[in-house]
Amino acid sequence: MSVCARFGLLVLVLIGAPFSKAESQEERVVVDTILGDDFSREKGIWRTKILYVFDERALNLIARSYSVFDSHPSRNLDFVWTPSQVSSDHGGRISGFGRLVWRARTGSPRDPSSIDSVYVGHVRDGRPNGLGRYVSRDNVVYDGSWKNGRFNGEGTLQLPTGEFYQGSFVEGRAAGVGKYIDATGEIFEGRFVSGLREGLGKTTLPGGSIYQSVWRNGTELPGSKRIRIAQTGGQISGATHDDVRLGVTVLSKPTNEVPARESLGYVGTAVGNKITVRPDDPQLLSVWMSQGTIQSEVAALKDEGGFFRQSLFGFDRNGVYPPKLAFDFQNRTATRIEIKGFYLDVSKSESENRPALDLLVATERESCGRGYSVSTGRRRDNGNFAPYFGMNNFGWGRVENGTLRFDFSTPGKNAAPQSMRFTKAVGTFQNRTNIDVSDAIAQAGANLTMLKRFKQTGFTCEIDRENGPDKPKNLSQCLDALKKTGAFGNLSQSIGLDGIEVVTALRGIFEYQYQDASGRMISVSSPLNINITIGGLTQAPECGEGSGPEPIRDKPITLRLDQGSYRIQLPISTSTIDAGHSRQFVVALNAPKSSHHDLQLVAVLTDGREIRSRPIDLLYFLPSWYPKTLY
Structure with missing residues (x-):
């Protein structure tokens, strides 16, 4: 099963689903990931389209006919090609460096939520060739070398489950020497063949134990598996005994009445043995935490503007979603396992008091409720x-x-x-100053x-x-x-x-x-x-009206502030998971204010064992106030 197909089955069904404080999904058969792309699943076709590009030298639009190879014709996607240099670009099968976007035909051309994937890099003869970066709407990210539209050469692949691979690819599959981090934080360094672990390699378990493991067609051999179980303190019960794992996935924000560009969700990134969870707006993170440029421009609103989001940090309260984590409990043993309960083990919770600053352009004329003014009464200036x-x-x-x-x-x-x-x-101010x-x-x-x-x-x-x-x-x-x-x-x-x-x-x-x-x-x-x-200039505006979005109905688990070494019991009922199966549990988190949290999810089994997820480093953002709505 390919990576992208696997994600569509296991992850996307959860996005946007309403849930109580914690919810459990039905059991699934445990499937090991085949590391690679899914661009060979269908017999692709060529698509041709006339696009208009802006020539900065001639200061005019040029119509050009472009052709590109579509690896997924069943999705019936549209494409947009933006060359980095129009002067050296030519029509026909696209070649050169630029940005290739695949998007739904039914969505607005400027709506980011309609984007299926974005490729930025080198293209030759209508397919990615050379170095490039690919990001799908499912948060599959590949950065590296390409050949004829497939992963080929050195690159890094990050999956929405938190899995990460760095190494060599051949014809779309991990092949050669590489490093793989699975959803539980386990690290394998060694050889890969056709996207699977093969032969002798070094395995580092989430607890830090290291041993030499042996694999064939992606399956660890029994003798090697016994060493794994001994390293984790488990009991050896024959060659069929495997292990129990707890993976972590950060779910995407839902799509509803608030467009994606105007709402705030979270994204997870594998960093060594842990998962970092951050707000999904790079500009917001840069300005807030990395001394980025304080400004009035919002990159996410550049093409189409916004109605619910009034500035970089000025979200509608119904457009700020809590981080939603999916924990995948994998029973790789030969027997049924009973889970007694779950709790969050929080090693640190610390308030983040750093100011989150943005700017508002002033206006002294009627502007449909937008713009910032210190004037009182109705503005009538021309x-x-x-x-x-x-x-x-x-x-x-x-x-x-x-x-x-x-x-x-x-x-x-x-x-x-x-x-x-x-x-x-x-001087000094809390919320706003002129x-x-x-x-x-x-x-x-x-x-x-x-x-x-x-x-x-x-x-x-x-x-x-x-x-x-x-x-x-x-x-x-x-x-x-x-x-x-x-x-x-x-x-x-x-x-x-x-x-x-x-x-x-x-x-x-x-x-x-x-x-x-x-x-x-x-x-x-x-x-x-x-x-x-x-x-x-003298000109009267034309104003319209809008209505507010539906309120967020998630009921998150609330983390504490400025405390360490505490536990939060999760309201998840006892579960039984059959051998060779997995079950996903979804938890949303929040806190009274912006804050940092270091935590792990712990599953308690009826036999007394505790199974821990990989460490989670959460940076939580909550506006200290919300601007007055325009509806």
Whole structure:
């Protein structure tokens, strides 16, 4: 059975299913994983499509006919090819470096939830060839060498069950020397043939014991198996006796009324002998925990925008899902096993007080409820001079001694200013603060009196209504006309148009402190980018209405804060699992606030034995507050 087919059977049936505090799935026969791809299961076909690509040199769209090989024609998927360099790209069977996306034909072209898989890398003659990275919607991740659309050469394969392989592949299967970590944390280093362990290798058990194991066609030989059982303290009862294992899988967030790009779930990654569980938004993690750029832009909303998610951390409360873990109890013995109960063994729970900061672009005109404003009453201005921005903190620790050092630059250019001419004291705040930079705009050469006057009347440029209600007909002529008004002075070299808004890019460094769970003051310095609205073209918005999503009905197990070495008994009834079968138990977790947790699931058998999962390192994010909804 191939990897992807196995996942579709064992994991996807659980995603989005409602459950009480813990639930058990029906028994399944234990099946060892064949490490490799599933691109040879069907007789593939060629698909051809006309796509439009943007030529940055010619500044226009080019229609090209592309052909690509479809390994799964029964899925009836559509494809999109985006070359990295349009100038060197050609039609026909795609070749070169780029991004190949397979997606459902029925979904919106910009809806991430319709994506089946994404490949980024080298392509030749319509198939992946060379180095590339593949990610499926089932969280199968392969990063390495390809040949004729198959895994081939050195690479790493990570599976949604937590299994991980690093080594050599031949024609889509693990072959040669490699390292395999199974769902329980057991490590095998040795030879593989056709995706299965073969011959002599080194096995490291989850408890740390190491022994030389011997395999044939993916099955451990009886003599080797006896050593395994002795290492784990088990009783040898003949060549048919195997072992008991407890694997860990992090389930994907459900798909419901809140689009995937606007909701927050969790993803698991195998790191050595443990599973790390993190929020599934890389930008959120970077800004929150790794001093990434504090900004108003949300990468997940770039193509289509959002309704339920108002900023990077500003989720709707019904779009923040608890981490949901599936524990796979595998009975590989020759006899039936009875499970008396389960508990979580938590070695550490610690509050994470680090601020979670994002920004809101200000507006001083009617904007359908969106945008940030300090004005009171209904805004009726035709222009839009809003020389300030909002800074949100969705973390649990307050920002202390905040200082912003910054300068202005041309919008759209990522390069940081050569100097930071301006400094703004932000001070201390908990949830939100307003940062006014009008003094710096004046010092940069703009005429505040004129900008405030144009705030009421608006600037005038001819709008191209054929291509959209908010696009100037001629961008360069419009900018020249704006500069000639004299309102922007020396700042005119650092302005641009964002739709119908006149903006300048503020680039800087935000320095602040916060108090961690132990009471220590931690200093942080992060880049900060935002476009400041300093004017607007005369244009009325068109507004619509929406409704709220259904509330989340999961009932998670609540972890404690700032404690260690405690247990939580799980409400799972006694289970009997036949020989050679497995059963999956699903548990959702939460905590009163953002926090770190180190834990293991422990199954207690009726004979007194305890079976432990591999260690789990959970970073849990919970906004300290939620913004006012737009519905």
